[in-house]
Amino acid sequence: MxxxxxxxxxxxxxxxxxxxxxxxxxxxxxxxxxxxxxxxxxxxxxxxxxxxxxxxxxxxxxxxxxxxxxxxxxxxxxxxxxxxxxxxxxxxxxxxxxxxxxxxxxxQLDSAVRGFSFAKEALLDMRMDTRQEFNARRLVNDWPASELARILREYGEEPRAERIARAIVAARRDKAITSTTELADIIVAALPGRGAARRIHPATRAFQALRIAVNDxxxxxxxxxxxxxxxxxxxxxxxxxxxxxxxxxxxxxxxxxxxxxxxxxxxxxxxxxxxxxxxxxxxxxxxxxxxxxxxxxxxxxxxxxxxxxxx
Ligand SMILES: C[S@@+](CC[C@H](N)C(=O)[O-])C[C@H]1O[C@@H](n2cnc3c(N)ncnc32)[C@H](O)[C@@H]1O
The missing domain is CATH 3.40.50.150 (Vaccinia Virus protein VP39)
Known part of the structure; x- marks a missing residue:
């Protein structure tokens, strides 16, 4: 590309x-x-x-x-x-x-393999430096709900941080969350409501928060x-x-x-x-x-x- x-x-x-x-x-x-x-x-x-x-x-x-x-x-x-x-x-x-x-x-956003975008099916990744070990899959699957909620609130200014964190934790009990679109679907399902009236995609804030946390x-x-x-x-x-x-x-x-x-x-x-x-x-x-x-x-x-x- x-x-x-x-x-x-x-x-x-x-x-x-x-x-x-x-x-x-x-x-x-x-x-x-x-x-x-x-x-x-x-x-x-x-x-x-x-x-x-x-x-x-x-x-x-x-x-x-x-x-x-x-x-x-x-x-x-x-x-x-x-x-x-x-x-x-x-x-x-x-x-x-x-x-x-x-x-x-x-x-970085348009290249699906980098796993930054909820609009492109790819492995969740979000590392700017691919030599770094920590990535978005590790964050989403390993961090406790309270920490997930904290970063969603602090870095995504997401008003429904707790609800999303709970949905992530519930989903990963069945199987690890590995792809961008899988995570986006979990977030959309956790935020019922306004459909077409939404100004931005419901996963926008959460994806920003994860990216900020992954790259500190x-x-x-x-x-x-x-x-x-x-x-x-x-x-x-x-x-x-x-x-x-x-x-x-x-x-x-x-x-x-x-x-x-x-x-x-x-x-x-x-x-x-x-x-x-x-x-x-x-x-x-x-x-x-x-x-x-x-x-x-x-x-x-x-x-x-x-x-x-x-x-
Ligand atoms: C908005 S783009 C910069 C575009 C650039 N000004 C141009 O004209 O093409 C941001 C770039 O900063 C890099 N970046 C972000 N955080 C960084 C960091 N902490 N250290 C080094 N590079 C970083 C990203 O990898 C990305 O390539």
């Missing part, structure tokens, strides 16, 4: 990074190389890019796409949370910009934001594109933390938290996709870009 992914908020990401000739950039989610290609163009003739992805297929696609830039690119397979170690291996101390374009690529997405994002900030030169920029409210809330909170926003209780006459100011926001509000972009690229719907500049 040919790799396809249409990058979201492309111009906005490049302008937020303030790319310049000679700059060193990390694309921590290089995917098919769409954003990376534009970073390299905008930092011509000698900007350098380190492209990281957990997914081997993405790295192959990126290598092909970025071939024209030759020695200006290094690609590394790994988790963006480990970007500090990846830079160390390349003998680079600091960089001018970091981009994270979170979540899954269209290729929020912990990795938190680590990447904090590690990345310490890798930026003064004046360097950190830009993050998120696709759901959990990610965006975390990015907003950590970026506020970098900006040293006071967290003293209201009414305190003098600030006592004295937080270190590491960065300032590039803009007051996040950039969002326009109606024209979502019409042309429906998967960019809900994307938000936040950026900060290292002081």
């Amino acid at each position: 040919r790799f396809f992914h249409q990058p979201a908020l492309l111009d906005e990401a490049i302008s937020s990074l303030g790319c310049r000739a000679g700059g060193i950039y990390i694309d921590g989610t290089v995917g098919g190389g769409g954003h990376a290609y534009e970073i390299l163009k905008a930092s011509s003739p000698d900007g350098f890019l380190i492209g990281i992805d957990a997914d081997d297929e993405a790295l192959h696609a990126a290598a092909e796409r970025l071939r024209p830039f030759r020695e200006r690119v290094r690609l590394a397979r790994g988790n963006f949370a480990a970007m500090g170690d990846i830079l160390k291996d390349l003998n680079i101390d600091h960089v001018d910009g970091i981009l994270l374009d979170l979540g899954v690529s269209s290729h 997405e929020l912990c990795n994002l938190d680590r990447a934001l904090r590690t990345g900030m310490d890798l930026l030169k003064s004046g360097g920029r950190f830009a993050v594109i998120s696709y759901h409210s959990l990610e965006d809330r975390l990015v907003k909170t950590v970026f506020r933390d970098f900006a040293g926003v006071c967290v003293c209780p209201p009414g305190m006459p003098v600030c006592r938290c004295r937080r270190e100011v590491k960065a300032r926001p590039v803009r007051r509000r996040p950039l969002m996709t326009t109606a024209a972009e979502t019409a042309a690229n429906p998967r960019s719907r809900g994307a938000r870009l936040r950026a900060v500049e290292r002081i």
Whole structure:
């Protein structure tokens, strides 16, 4: 299957990074190389890019796409949370910009064998990095109902988390749940009701929750934001594109933390938290996709870009 992914908020990401000739950039989610290609163009003739992805297929696609830039690119397979170690291996101390374009690529969603989508019959899997042992089958078949309900609630913001967790546990008593569509059917049966009036498929939230848990997405994002900030030169920029409210809330909170926003209780006459100011926001509000972009690229719907500049 040919790799396809249409990058979201492309111009906005490049302008937020303030790319310049000679700059060193990390694309921590290089995917098919769409954003990376534009970073390299905008930092011509000698900007350098380190492209990281957990997914081997993405790295192959990126290598092909970025071939024209030759020695200006290094690609590394790994988790963006480990970007500090990846830079160390390349003998680079600091960089001018970091981009994270979170979540899954269209290729991962559309490729049935990766087991991310409830719309495609496949083994339940959902690993971004196929070297990882833990996958969605293990989660769904081994975790206790209380833990299943917790992740459905916390990561899927699923109001009927307990009901779905109970249905999963009941179904797996008869036989292990192994396929995407089997799980989707269990969820649909557990949520009687509104049929055609439903705005989204009933398994949407649960599948998002499982994917986040399998890949430990929020912990990795938190680590990447904090590690990345310490890798930026003064004046360097950190830009993050998120696709759901959990990610965006975390990015907003950590970026506020970098900006040293006071967290003293209201009414305190003098600030006592004295937080270190590491960065300032590039803009007051996040950039969002326009109606024209979502019409042309429906998967960019809900994307938000936040950026900060290292002081
Ligand atoms: C939305 S796509 C990025 C697309 C890319 N910006 C482009 O223009 O083609 C997200 C990519 O990030 C990767 N990814 C997600 N979480 C990751 C992590 N913690 N570490 C490394 N790669 C990750 C996924 O494998 C996927 O290829």
